[in-house]
Amino acid sequence: MTGRLEVRGLNVVFDGFHALTDLDFTVQPGELRFLIGPNGAGKTTLIDVITGRVRATSGSVRFNGTELRGRREHAIVRLGVGRTFQTSVVFEELSVLENLDLAASFRRSPLALLRARRGVSAEVAGVLETTGLTELADRPAGVLSHGQRQWLEIGMLLVQRPSLLLLDEPVAGMSRAERERTGRLLQTVAKEHTVVVIEHDMEFLRRYASQVTVLHEGRLLREGSVADVQADPRVREVYLGR
Numbered sequence: 223m224t225g226r227l228e229v230r231g232l233n234v235v236f237d238g239f240h241a242l243t244d245l246d247f248t249v250q251p252g253e254l255r256f257l258i259g260p261n262g263a264g265k266t267t268l269i270d271v272i273t274g275r276v277r278a279t280s281g282s283v284r285f286n287g288t289e290l291r292g293r294r295e296h297a298i299v300r301l302g303v304g305r306t307f308q309t310s311v312v313f314e315e316l317s318v319l320e321n322l323d324l325a326a327s328f329r330r331s332p333l334a335l336l337r338a339r340r341g342v343s344a345e346v347a348g349v350l351e352t353t354g355l356t357e358l359a360d361r362p363a364g365v366l367s368h369g370q371r372q373w374l375e376i377g378m379l380l381v382q383r384p385s386l387l388l389l390d391e392p393v394a395g396m397s398r399a400e401r402e403r404t405g406r407l408l409q410t411v412a413k414e415h416t417v418v419v420i421e422h423d424m425e426f427l428r429r430y431a432s433q434v435t436v437l438h439e440g441r442l443l444r445e446g447s448v449a450d451v452q453a454d455p456r457v458r459e460v461y462l463g464r
């Protein structure tokens with residue numbers, strides 16, 4: 223379950239303000255792509271356009287050849303596009319397992335739901351394993367550490383079987399050990415999905431990113447390996463501040 227994301231000539235104008243300008247952005251199936259850029263660069267707007275939350279002024283956003291532009295958010299979810307938000311969507315009073323079941327139910331038929339009530343579905347069990355949350359399945363989500371909660375949110379996306387995952391700063395606020403674990407989780411997820419991650423942490427990028435896209439003032443500033451991007455004087459100036 224993966225796919226190719228192809229953004230062409232994308233423009234987003236809010237009341238005369240150009241948030242994205244003539245943006246071309248392609249992510250190949252199964253890629254783990256990092257999106258960086260200073261505050262206001264347009265990263266969130268790009269994700270918002272892909273997911274149908276924000277309307278593009280012009281251009282196209284194709285996923286596996288299907289035009290997403292003009293479709294509504296829930297229709298884009300059904301086409302296999304899932305995202306996390308900076309604010310948590312976890313229900314604290316429900317257990318880890320119940321949160322995953324609930325997320326899985328968003329795409330299940332009533333019959334499948336009835337069957338699922340008889341036990342943990344193989345799929346949810348698989349996601350518990352992938353996210354390292356098996357031991358915590360029966361704990362209320364409210365007691366999870368910050369890192370565990372982020373993994374649960376990624377799990378809640380995975381059980382909805384997306385082909386493209388868009389993650390907004392998944393390691394923000396995490397300890398070093400949690401970052402390492404998240405990096406490995408993202409690499410595992412990217413084996414079967416196309417993944418785009420907004421992330422600022424350069425050390426994390428050096429360890430886990432192969433391709434990086436740098437946005438600046440709504441335009442594509444640079445694309446390439448972490449080493450190429452870091453060596454680019456324009457990137458150093460606008461993003462790294464040196």
Ligand code: ADP
Nearest residue numbers: 236239241259260261262263264265266267268
């Ligand atoms: P980033 O995620 O890279 O920090 P954003 O995509 O959030 O950047 O924002 C890009 C620019 O667009 C910012 O200057 C922001 O103020 C502006 N912007 C974002 N959403 C809106 C909106 N709904 N209305 C007006 N301006 C917006």
